Amino acid sequence: MRVARYQEADSVRVALVEGELLxxxxxxxxxxxxxxxxxxxxxxxxxxxxxxxxxxxxxxxAPLDPPAMRDFVTFERHVQGVHSSVGGGAAGIPDAWYEAxxxxxxxxxxxxxxxxxxxxxxxxxxxxxxLEVAAIVGRTxxxxxxxxxxxxIVGYAIFNDWSARDIQRREMQVNLGxxxxxxxxxxxxxxITTPDELEQWRVGDRFDLRMEVRVxxxxxxEASLAEMGWSFAELLVHSSRDAWVGAGDVLATGxxxxxxxxxxxxxxxxxxxxxxxxxxxxxxxxxxxxxxxNQIGPIRSxxxxxxxxxxxxxAPGA
Amino acid sequence: MRVARYQEADSVRVALVEGELLxxxxxxxxxxxxxxxxxxxxxxxxxxxxxxxxxxxxxxxAPLDPPAMRDFVTFERHVQGVHSSVGGGAAGIPDAWYEAxxxxxxxxxxxxxxxxxxxxxxxxxxxxxxLEVAAIVGRTxxxxxxxxxxxxIVGYAIFNDWSARDIQRREMQVNLGxxxxxxxxxxxxxxITTPDELEQWRVGDRFDLRMEVRVxxxxxxEASLAEMGWSFAELLVHSSRDAWVGAGDVLATGxxxxxxxxxxxxxxxxxxxxxxxxxxxxxxxxxxxxxxxNQIGPIRSxxxxxxxxxxxxxAPGA
Numbered sequence: 001m002r003v004a005r006y007q008e009a010d011s012v013r014v015a016l017v018e019g020e021l022l023x024x025x026x027x028x029x030x031x032x033x034x035x036x037x038x039x040x041x042x043x044x045x046x047x048x049x050x051x052x053x054x055x056x057x058x059x060x061x062a063p064l065d066p067p068a069m070r071d072f073v074t075f076e077r078h079v080q081g082v083h084s085s086v087g088g089g090a091a092g093i094p095d096a097w098y099e100a101x102x103x104x105x106x107x108x109x110x111x112x113x114x115x116x117x118x119x120x121x122x123x124x125x126x127x128x129x130x131l132e133v134a135a136i137v138g139r140t141x142x143x144x145x146x147x148x149x150x151x152x153i154v155g156y157a158i159f160n161d162w163s164a165r166d167i168q169r170r171e172m173q174v175n176l177g178x179x180x181x182x183x184x185x186x187x188x189x190x191x192i193t194t195p196d197e198l199e200q201w202r203v204g205d206r207f208d209l210r211m212e213v214r215v216x217x218x219x220x221x222e223a224s225l226a227e228m229g230w231s232f233a234e235l236l237v238h239s240s241r242d243a244w245v246g247a248g249d250v251l252a253t254g255x256x257x258x259x260x261x262x263x264x265x266x267x268x269x270x271x272x273x274x275x276x277x278x279x280x281x282x283x284x285x286x287x288x289x290x291x292x293x294n295q296i297g298p299i300r301s302x303x304x305x306x307x308x309x310x311x312x313x314x315a316p317g318a
Numbered sequence: 319m320r321v322a323r324y325q326e327a328d329s330v331r332v333a334l335v336e337g338e339l340l341x342x343x344x345x346x347x348x349x350x351x352x353x354x355x356x357x358x359x360x361x362x363x364x365x366x367x368x369x370x371x372x373x374x375x376x377x378x379x380a381p382l383d384p385p386a387m388r389d390f391v392t393f394e395r396h397v398q399g400v401h402s403s404v405g406g407g408a409a410g411i412p413d414a415w416y417e418a419x420x421x422x423x424x425x426x427x428x429x430x431x432x433x434x435x436x437x438x439x440x441x442x443x444x445x446x447x448x449l450e451v452a453a454i455v456g457r458t459x460x461x462x463x464x465x466x467x468x469x470x471i472v473g474y475a476i477f478n479d480w481s482a483r484d485i486q487r488r489e490m491q492v493n494l495g496x497x498x499x500x501x502x503x504x505x506x507x508x509x510i511t512t513p514d515e516l517e518q519w520r521v522g523d524r525f526d527l528r529m530e531v532r533v534x535x536x537x538x539x540e541a542s543l544a545e546m547g548w549s550f551a552e553l554l555v556h557s558s559r560d561a562w563v564g565a566g567d568v569l570a571t572g573x574x575x576x577x578x579x580x581x582x583x584x585x586x587x588x589x590x591x592x593x594x595x596x597x598x599x600x601x602x603x604x605x606x607x608x609x610x611x612n613q614i615g616p617i618r619s620x621x622x623x624x625x626x627x628x629x630x631x632x633a634p635g636a
Contacts, residue, residue, distance in 0.1 A: 100623075
């Protein structure tokens with residue numbers, strides 16, 4: 001099953017995707033109840049769909065409002081690329097990376113439409129994307145047993161973690177990870193695909209899905225989802241260890257190898273390809289999951305800045 | 319006004335706090351609608367309260383379910399203490415700290431009861447607390463104008479960001495900030511106090527509230543909320559720059575000076591006072607906001623660990 005959401009006048013509608021058609025489900029249908037439906041319930045849901053409409057006539061929005069989003073760093077090749085310009089350690093990757101899948105919580109209010117404009121953030125000269133895949137957790141859980149984890153993941157979608165690299169680099173010096181460099185926009189979509197649709201690409205506990213990102217039709221990076229250092233089931237076991245993971249929470253892989261401009265900047269020692277500019281179109285395709293495509297729009301934020309910290313002690317001579 | 323929540327059989331109740339009494343509000347009352355009520359609406363809410371019950375007979379829970387929680391690092395004295403053992407720069411504080419208030423998103427599912435037990439997380443030998451104050455944002459906003467920001471903050475509460483320092487230290491080497499070191503528990507409470515209740519402590523755009531934390535009745539740290547490097551209004555302007563901040567979102571100050579064991583470990587070069595142990599009671603009091611107190615319970619998580627990352631290339635000789 002593929003489950004999408006679209007805007008119809010003032011209301012948000014949920015629909016099944018079949019080929020080039022959207023099959024609207026009755027108003028009030030919850031995306032998560034469709035994703036967690038049993039085979040019998042699926043038949044009833046399908047039977048209750050309204051008249052199909054062409055997919056290309058609908059205005060898709062993010063297929064979910066996740067209560068929380070965790071973004072991991074699971075692709076070794078990406079970490080290697082980003083760290084290679086910085087140096088240190090074998091191939092520049094810290095030992096801690098291999099030990100456990102590190103993650104950060106993202107702004108859950110940041111999701112944009114799968115084909116919508118993403119305005120250029122203010123105060124950046126290094127706008128970038130990150131090609132990732134997101135898994136959706138079906139119910140609220142804590143301390144998930146490794147044997148149960150895979151069955152709790154009810155869908156997958158493409159995820160683009162838009163990043164302002166110069167802002168991110170500066171604020172990461174405070175050692176808490178990025179904040180304003182990554183809180184303005186994330187794109188999830190074009191719809192959510194249930195795991196049973198991906199069985200043909202299964203290799204053990206991974207899915208061998210080809211991932212590609214293009215800027216203005218030029219191929220920038222490609223990878224396989226099977227290159228993940230941990231499986232999605234392992235990401236869920238780790239996330240839920242002594243902590244709540246909510247129904248509908250997103251677990252994103254982090255950037256795949258080659259899936260961000262910053263990785264190429266790290267490998268090449270120069271900003272080539274250049275940072276994204278207004279008008280650029282970023283298109284991501286993941287086998288089995290579809291395509292999302294977003295154009296960078298002009299700055300739409302007034303970009304209010306706060307003053308520097310008020311120091312505790314007056315500066316010498318003040 | 320002071321607004322609390324408590325558990326009554328299977329349901330969550332909202333109540334006003336007056337002295338040592340709880341005044342239950344009708345079932346279905348939303349905390350945020352009380353916090354954002356106009357003076358006239360407040361009179362109607364107060365008039366609609368049910369028969370008062372003694373505060374000490376109620377089982378308080380977290381006063382809010384925040385859609386998102388941002389935790390900042392706004393206290394210079396804390397940053398100085400933590401960094402002093404690491405060295406580098408003037409007093410060890412990176413220049414980037416002064417430029418803008420860095421923050422991280424927290425697990426929004428982590429809130430525990432103001433007087434509840436906090437189980438010891440598995441796999442840590444360095445359990446710690448962080449004494450903070452949280453502000454609650456009244457409505458969903460983006461690009462808040464500096465002149466409007468203070469009026470959008472509708473309440474304050476004590477915030478304890480429980481931290482497993484050894485886990486945190488290890489995962490921060492991946493450079494994305496802490497994840498499992500801080501996602502298991504946060505305590506918010508005991509209730510939410512509206513800004514008008516704090517006017518007597520106002521000094522410009524700060525509140526001079528005395529903050530104290532005790533372990534088993536021994537005073538560990540004390541500070542004033544007025545020592546913040548940025549005001550709460552500035553934290554909101556910064557958070558909302560080109561990004562959505564949700565109605566009910568929490569903006570927490572980060573640890574005040576002296577408000578965490580790790581700060582003393584940094585200053586002293588040894589783990590003194592010692593990390594928290596099972597049975598320890600951590601009590602935080604902030605003038606005008608009340609007191610929260612939690613005992614560390616035994617480990618309750620099975621502590622499932624995931625295997626190390628599957629490397630892309632086989633190790634030499636494998």
